[in-house]
Amino acid sequence: GAVVSQHPSWVICKSGTSVKIECRSLDFQATTMFWYRQFPKQSLMLMATSNEGSKATYEQGVEKDKFLINHASLTLSTLTVTSAHPEDSSFYICSAILGGFTEAFFGQGTRLTVV
Amino acid sequence: GDSVTQMEGPVTLSEEAFLTINCTYTATGYPSLFWYVQYPGEGLQLLLKATKADDKGSNKGFEATYRKETTSFHLEKGSVQVSDSAVYFCALDPRGTYKYIFGTGTRLKVLA
Numbered sequence: 723g724a725v726v727s728q729h730p731s732w733v734i735c736k737s738g739t740s741v742k743i744e745c746r747s748l749d750f751q752a753t754t755m756f757w758y759r760q761f762p763k764q765s766l767m768l769m770a771t772s773n774e775g776s777k778a779t780y781e782q783g784v785e786k787d788k789f790l791i792n793h794a795s796l797t798l799s800t801l802t803v804t805s806a807h808p809e810d811s812s813f814y815i816c817s818a819i820l821g822g823f824t825e826a827f828f829g830q831g832t833r834l835t836v837v
Numbered sequence: 838g839d840s841v842t843q844m845e846g847p848v849t850l851s852e853e854a855f856l857t858i859n860c861t862y863t864a865t866g867y868p869s870l871f872w873y874v875q876y877p878g879e880g881l882q883l884l885l886k887a888t889k890a891d892d893k894g895s896n897k898g899f900e901a902t903y904r905k906e907t908t909s910f911h912l913e914k915g916s917v918q919v920s921d922s923a924v925y926f927c928a929l930d931p932r933g934t935y936k937y938i939f940g941t942g943t944r945l946k947v948l949a
Contacts, residue, residue, distance in 0.1 A: 728880070756936065819935045825883050828882075831881075
């Protein structure tokens with residue numbers, strides 16, 4: 723099946739620094755990827771849609787200047803949490819779609835802790 | 838708006854017990870419905886799906902039927918195993934855009 727890989731799996735950073743999370747489709751080209759965020763004991767919430775070669779589309783309430791998304795190639799999308807603060811601590815997970823399939827394929831997620 | 842309500846866990850069962858995890862949804866139109874499973878340290882894996890009313894998705898002994906009249910998509914398995922211990926997410930795609938709406942997830946623990 724289609725494999726989506728995220729890196730890193732977990733990261734701890736200091737408040738005020740920026741953190742980059744990578745989402746790669748390993749065996750297929752993904753023109754569209756999605757980024758979700760999960761708070762403890764809550765649902766995964768869609769943050770943004772990432773399209774190769776164009777600007778990301780953010781969901782209502784998501785700060786685009788805080789969460790920078792770049793989809794520079796057909797196999798890689800990155801999420802950069804800028805000037806991270808403890809409230810940004812969360813589980814971030816990406817998904818990608820492959821033509822011909824009715825479901826999305828998910829990465830393993832990244833646990834971000836800001837201290 | 839569109840939403841998914843999933844029973845809270847954790848659910849603890851003995852091996853070979855019957856499993857039901859309830860999932861109900863609110864959506865306009867005809868969404869696709871999914872169950873994803875997340876094993877410890879891994880990503881979300883598609884367990885099963887249904888794309889129209891009365892469809893039954895099944896995989897690895899798990900089943901769920903798309904019930905439009907009750908807006909439900911309950912997950913069932915007749916005999917759970919220790920290896921089924923994981924977190925299960927119910928999700929819907931309301932408009933076929935792959936922008937999923939998830940339930941909160943239900944943690945299942947199966948004891949030997």
